[in-house]
Amino acid sequence: MASVDLRGVRKSFGSVDVIHDINLSIADGAFVALVGPSGCGKSTLLRMIAGLEETTDGDIAIGNTVVNDLTPRERNIAMVFQNYALYPHMTVRENMGFNLKLAGKKPAEIKARVGEAARMLGLQPLLDRRPSQLSGGQRQRVAMGRAVVRNPKVFLFDEPLSNLDAKLRVQMRAEIKLLHQKVRTTSIYVTHDQIEAMTLADHIVVMHGGRIEQQGSPLALYRKPANLFVAGFIGTPAMNFLEATATQDAGAPAARLADGQLIRVAPTARVEDGQPITLGLRPEHLLAQGQGARLAGPTRFVEPSGALTHVTFEFCGQDVVALMDGERDVDPGSPFEASIAPEQVHVFHRGTGARLNH
Structure with a gap:
C-alpha cells in the first residue's frame, strides 16, 4: 500500500488545457472517488496516475517515489476498467494468474494467490469456466480478482460498473466496498455517478472543467457544498x-x-x-x-x-x-x-x- 500525491499536475493536448494545476493528497489505505460530469478530466487524471498518459507539468508520487518517468508496470498499480478485458480462451483461473506467470512467479505462489482472491470474491466455483460462460457481474469480479492477486500499491477503478444493469451495480458496489475493507489497499475510483461515489468512498473529489471544485467526506459535501456546481451535483x-x-x-x-x-x-x-x-x-x-x-x-x-x-x-x-x-x-x-x-x-x-x- 502507498499514499498518492499530485503536485501541480497539468495536462494539455496541444493548445487545449484539460487538467489545470491539480494538487491532491490521498492517504495510504484511503478509498477516494473522482466524480464529475463527462469531460471534466477525471479519467484523464486517473490515466496519468496509471502512467497511460504523460503529465504536461507537475509531479505524481506513489509512496515516496515520484513516478513521472516510470512505466505503468514499474508503478506497481492495478487497474480495473469498464471493459473487463479478459482473455476469452483462458479459464478464470488462468486469467487471474496470467500476470503473475508473466512476472515469473512460481506455480505454487500463483495457485495460492489466485485461491485467496477467488475466496474473497466468491469465485471458487467459477475457476474452470471461460469468460463466455460468465455473467457480466461475474466477469467484473474476475477482473477485480486479476488485480487483487498482484498485491499492488494502488487500485485504480475507471467506471467499472457502467456496463452493468441497476441491480448488478448495487451488488458490485457492495463487492468493491467489502474488498477494500478486507485488503485496505489505496483505491482511486472514477465515476460520473454521484451515488456510487457517496456509497463507496470515504473521500470524494468533485471535478469540473479539469479543476477540483471541492473535496471531503461524502457527508461534508452533502451538508456544506462549496458552490452551486457541487450543490447541484451531490445529492439525489x-x-x-x-x-x-x-x-x-x-x-x-x-x-x-x-x-x-x-x-x-x-x-x-x-x-x-x-x-x-x-x-x-x-x-x-x-x-x-x-x-x-x-x-x-x-x-x-x-x-x-x-x-x-x-x-x-x-x-x-x-x-x-x-x-x-x-x-x-x-x-x-x-x-x-x-x-x-x-x-x-x-x-x-x-x-x-x-x-x-x-
Whole structure:
C-alpha cells in the first residue's frame, strides 16, 4: 500500500488545457472517488496516475517515489476498467494468474494467490469456466480478482460498473466496498455517478472543467457544498435552486422569494440587504408539515418509487421537487405545498456561485 500525491499536475493536448494545476493528497489505505460530469478530466487524471498518459507539468508520487518517468508496470498499480478485458480462451483461473506467470512467479505462489482472491470474491466455483460462460457481474469480479492477486500499491477503478444493469451495480458496489475493507489497499475510483461515489468512498473529489471544485467526506459535501456546481451535483434528487433577495427579518438574515414571502436563513449567512442570492433547498428537506415559509403551487407530476415519492410542483414559474413519504397520495394538478426549516436553507452568491452560509 502507498499514499498518492499530485503536485501541480497539468495536462494539455496541444493548445487545449484539460487538467489545470491539480494538487491532491490521498492517504495510504484511503478509498477516494473522482466524480464529475463527462469531460471534466477525471479519467484523464486517473490515466496519468496509471502512467497511460504523460503529465504536461507537475509531479505524481506513489509512496515516496515520484513516478513521472516510470512505466505503468514499474508503478506497481492495478487497474480495473469498464471493459473487463479478459482473455476469452483462458479459464478464470488462468486469467487471474496470467500476470503473475508473466512476472515469473512460481506455480505454487500463483495457485495460492489466485485461491485467496477467488475466496474473497466468491469465485471458487467459477475457476474452470471461460469468460463466455460468465455473467457480466461475474466477469467484473474476475477482473477485480486479476488485480487483487498482484498485491499492488494502488487500485485504480475507471467506471467499472457502467456496463452493468441497476441491480448488478448495487451488488458490485457492495463487492468493491467489502474488498477494500478486507485488503485496505489505496483505491482511486472514477465515476460520473454521484451515488456510487457517496456509497463507496470515504473521500470524494468533485471535478469540473479539469479543476477540483471541492473535496471531503461524502457527508461534508452533502451538508456544506462549496458552490452551486457541487450543490447541484451531490445529492439525489438534485437540489432545488430559487432566486431571492437578501434582507432582514426581525434583525436576522432572511431572503425574499419571488412571491414576496420571507424565508429565514442560517444566522451565519454573510449577505447584505438587497443582495441577489440563490437559495438551495434539498427535496428531502421540504416538509409537508412544518413551520416557516410555504412553497405552494400545482402538482405537475408524481414519481412513486415505493418507500418514497418524488413530487414535482410549480412555484413562481419553475419546477420544485419534494421528496415525500410513499404512503402519501398526491394527484397531478392538485395543489401542493411544503415548508423548509431555516437551518436547511443553503445560500449561494448568485454571480460567483460560492457558498455564503458556513
